[in-house]
Amino acid sequence: MFKFHGINQTASCRARMRKRVLICTAAVVGIASTSARAQEDPAKAAPVRDTGEIVVTARRVSESLSKVPVAVSALSSEQLAARVVLSDSDLQKNFSGLIVRTAQTNNAVNFAIRGQSIDIYTGSQPGVLPYFNDVQISSFNSSGYYDLGNIQVLKGPQGTLFGRNATGGAVLFNSAKPTDKFEGFLTGRLGNYSRRQIQGAINVPIVDDKVLLRVAGDLERRDGYQYNVYKHVNEGAVDRESGRVSLTLRPTERLTNETVFQYSRARGTNVQIEAFSAYACGTPGVSSTVACLYSPSFLNQFPGGYAAYQALHPGSEAMPNGYIDQIAFQKVLGPWKVNTYAPSVHRGKDIVLTNSTAFELTDDVTIKNIFGFARTKTFDLYDGVNGGPFTLQSLDSSMASTAQPAYTGEYKGLSTKVRSISEELQVIGSIGSLSYIVGGYYSKERKSSSSPIAYLEIAPFGQYLGYPAGYQQSVQMNDFGTADISKALYGQLTQDFSSIGLEGLKLTGGFRYTWEKFSLTQGELATSRLYTNAAVNPSVIFETTSFSKPSWNVTVDYQVTHSLLVYFAQRGSWRAGGVNGQGPARYFYASEGGNRFKPETTYDFELGMKFKGDVGMIPVRANLALYNQIVKDVQRVIYATAPAAFAVGGVSSLLALTVNIPKARVRGFEFDLALNPTNWLEIGGTLVHTDAEFLNGKTTLFGQEAIYGTYADTPRWSGSVYGAVTVGLPNDLGALSLRGDLYAQTGQWFSSQGTTVAPDTYLPSYKLVNARLEWKDIVGSPMSWALFVKNLTNQGYYTGGNALVPFGTNGAVPGEPRMYGFEATVRF
Template identity: 25%
Template sequence: MKTSLDRRIPRRFLTGASLTALACAAAFVTPSTAQAADEIVVTAQFRSQNLQDTPIAITALTGEMLDVRGQTNLTDLRAPNLTAEPAPGIFGPAAQIYIRGVGQFDSNFAFEPGVGVYIDDVYYSTVFGNSFDLLDLERVEVLRGPQGTLAGKNSIGGAVKLYSRKPDGETSGFIEAQTGSYDLASVRAAGNLTIVPDRVFLRLSGKGKHVNGYIDRIDYACANPGSPLPSLVTDDTGDCRLGRLGGGNEVGLRAQLRMLPADNLEINLSADYFDSSGDPGASILIEARAAANELNGVMYGPQFESPNPYTSYATYRGTATSSYDAIAKSELTSWGLAGTIDFDLTENLQFTSITSYREAESYFVVDNDESPIPKSESIGKPTQNQFTQEVRLNATLGELIDLTVGGYYYEGNAVQGGRNLIGSIGADFVTADDVDSESKSVFAHAIVHVTEDLNVTGGVRYTDDTKTFTHTRSLVDGGFSPAVNPIDGRSATFAKDIVDYRAVIDYRWSPSFFTYAQFSTGFKGGGVNPRVFFPNQVVPFEEEKVKAYEIGFKSNFLDNTVRLNVAGFLNDYTNIQIQTSTPFFNVNLPVNDDITSPDYNPAAGSFPASVFLNAGDVRQKGGEAELSYAPNDRLLIEASVSYLKGKYTELLPQATASSLTLDMELPFAPHWQTDLGIQYEFPVGSGSLTPRLDYHYQSGSFGGAVNDPRNRLESRNILDARLTYRTADEDWEASIGVSNLTDDFFYYSKFDIFAAAGYVTGTPSRPREWFLTVKRNF
């Protein structure tokens, strides 16, 4: 039975909510993100449902709420137990997305994302290039927990689904200009066109953005007179800055064509293009250990650690055995085509087809140790393309069953290209590793309406996954690389058939109170060890699995001015995929029914080694809660809180040999997150003035699987402020605001190989920044 909120909250307050708390949450009133007048409709179960009738932990944000919060990129999103951070420069243009402590930090094509990202129900298959802009969206859905039987492709941790605003035949649109800190200059615009009245509509949207980098790249010799290191400064202005990190230029375009050739047929075609170019990714040297690498008699060591969090001494000039004058830059170009057909065969039978093709390519340069000493450098030239096809058949069988059956096909090819210079072992080689992936699945999902208020849901999916990784190595500049020739052409394959299940029971106790209990499974596909030094390290690793248990309730009360959604969960993860750096045993060691230990031991047990294996099992528990309170048309208060705690229950001997212990925590899994937002609309003349404050707290976590103080990520307390003026007709808006008002400092991520190669690098948080935005709606 569906319920809808009354019309007391203005449309611009629309936002979604999914509040998951601990067992006693029923007595705990905390705000979930507000929703309003109209229902928020989500499609998490293959059909349109009111958010409050969907037995899944979901945060749903409308496009209006994204604007109010100033969230323009996927890494700006905030939801309970969600972390979405810009990846460090070593992984190129990417976002590291985790839900409930499950995700993927490495952008190499050997790995599957732990959190699926979807654009209009099209799955994006890699972490590489996934930091999408939130331009002109109808809504965003953040689904927490495994989507093993629901989303287009299996997602073990959850899914972030972006839905574009469709053309609707009305003459409407907007244009927005913004300026701010670091010479920010941005323009965003969108508009509808009617091609054929009532039948064919077009919507165009686009953006352009420039912003300077927030980290200065400084010439060490210039900043430290008397140093024997060569200076790269070419002028006599006294400015020691060689460039910046973290800035650039972006252009994005999207076109959507919506056709209604018949009353029972809708066809949506879309095309998008994105291009960015600018500085390398933001990263600094936090800690360095003395090493044999040297230049002009100066040894690599702690003296090259960044003097402050917004300074880097990186030079991008090669190593002792090989050199290049790489252009310090990062570039990404991607485009995609998609077509969706919705055909109502009968009143109770609907067919959907979703077809897509995407390509992406990048060029980025990395000074791995962020120092002026030639120690470790790399150039990334990854390329990727994918084709997907999904078909669904939705049937309504009387008033008893809502049934969905379908199939999904994915085919992808990627090349992990680039050049790697490793001074510590005298290596200089070019890679063009080929990665071929295929995934085929069939699924069925049924909701049985036992009574008007009681539903039982079941889902099953069969998946056949295959991934082949072929290593390609060649030498350049006469460099010495003992691992190149034996590895060139070596190949391995991960292949597995997997079945996932979902079972749910939900009950609506009253028009304002809804409960559910759920069991579901999911997996993150396996792959092949991508970073090898010896041929016998070219081996596959297995899939990661989860069994998830969840209970929750969704509620509206106080005359629908409060929305509170709560849930608690328990997850049993097996085969956790972990990177290790210790060469191990010469024999397979059975650990349990799912895990065996491949022979990773190089000849004579030699280093180096960088291997991925299924390290063990983890049990997690936690909860999330969101609430919104809108007592009148002017005031809106939103809040959320989430808790997460996990521990290893079993570890492989190889994992413990790499210093992993049972009491360590999963990376990027903070125990606590809290968000609070408040805004009030004051009438001013013929318009209105709305101040808004947003506060975000996240407790500390670790940036590596092997927890160490060196990769500890600090807690954060972020306060954003915004003041918006609107005319009475809402045609004009002007906003001025400050992000990170208190200038709180932390690291988004840390890359810790201090023990193995002698350094720790990190991506600093953005400092306090101001902005001014003017928007014209029409």
């Protein structure tokens, strides 16, 4: 159903798109008109059955999902369980328009909405920001997917009300709150790949309605699903645990304090990136460094030639044509096997503390304070390029002088630390028909990154490429830290015109002004210091830059009937510029050979409709959002080797620079529909179209023009269909429920230069089938059993990739194969 036929949209494609938009619009309008006719005569209107409405906080106050004039998808705790949402990879299949992308390994995940995400190694803030209990965090560890109250996905530019500016959206994770009951649950899972998992929570009202405590935890073990044919081991093993304590205090009727502390630890291994494509030596218009360097024709110039290289690199003897055979070999292996000697290690620790205090000053005014603290530490080893027996890149500098040494436990890999603290004060209230929220925000985030990188190992011929004595490959050390301080003042007003006879009409206006200060410190080991504008290289380099810009929101919404809401919104936002620690320490923009980059700004127009009511005798939910978004100075990464004129002492490193692409446009629509034909059946689906393109994709680097022509991580079409059946069993035996869904998407690029220097970076389309069968309240007990399967047809697919343009090779990360298991839950 989802086929891709080229990069540019043809006239027929445009016609089909217009047809689909008209069908979606007609469906919502038809539903609305039917409902309106029913409401004209209440006696003839059918009773409305519950269609699973949940409360969202998309505008920082609690509102009904069907009444909030914002494009938002949300799932309650019960819906998350029914869909088996256990990790980041499960979100994409269950939230329309959300793309979960990986670039080098499965443990480094970013979100994309409406074409807005983040390139690795840019130093940018993400285009889509995650929040935990209203606190913006750098990452949401997969161990956190337990005992959640709900997950909400906000689409489009954010910034007026939320903690940080974002150009694409936000993903809100809200933990389950303590209740005034003694209750809890325990869930155990067993599955393939030796999956063992236990999740649970216990809720204790220490003092009725005054002191409420909830403790929850998660423990998971699973073998890796990617088999390494070189080392004969499985990659991608999961070994993690997490615990959470939530405490609610209500000393008075008007004062509520909620504190949540979560600690998570992750171990295991990384899924390795797989060789996806490479350019044969001499291919015009692209770099083919790797194919040329690792080839018999090049190595036979040296004493012993290719045979001498093969003798030091086990596995290369099976590749007579050099590295280009590694690409063919990987295609034979398929998506869940890999060929690499590189070590694979993942270690992570997360601490998150959130505190929210709300004081009802009067019946109409509430003062709310939100405090957040988060700390993340990770350590990773993986093959960032996948060269198989050819050592293209290593995260361990000790491997620079010897080919493929044994693991000694002393590897130096990619080490990152992130520490953030935030404080937000809000005043929420109303004056007659005017409601408002005003506030101030402050956050400080510190990051440090250290990674020795050795690349293009060519033993025993290193001296012929000019490597330092004793080394067989080029070595560089990335060692830097950043500090990002954000301050903001904001306000938003909503006027309800019902009091003057315009029943159901509201106007919302919001404005925010943000000041960002960014600084970067490069350590004394960073080889990027070799590109400095200082006369004498200091041991430590410090750079700083500041930006300030507004964000805004204007929304008109009209409750046409009790069931139908229509709205129009115009928003603007931005994400800060900064300094890229992966780039050369020259305080210029990338076009001039430096490491600075400008802020990215955006504005959009959105028209939406939401319906929740009955059509005849059938309860229906339907949402439609059509949007057009303009993005300027788009932040993108570009890989390059600096020209000799920019090198010091004749040394030139591989650079990751952040460039600003002048202008892009993203437009499309998101439609979702759910209906209950009977009390025991629910069916529905989603359809998302994203048309993203660079209107001006030209930039310069070291005086040379670079062209960005493909919009990465953005499938043109995606969608899902599902059905859920629930039937009661006789004699109080319980109830059976069966849910099945199909998610599909067209292919997507993982490079923004796919039409120029990075062709063959297009990932194919795929379809995933998932199912879950549950027996609830077994024989009247509080126990439930379930069988679940994800990716039922074992569809091979990729979730993202990395195009290393100067090397002329590209890698992709595979998604999960078929995962199935048994689940048992007891509630008390």
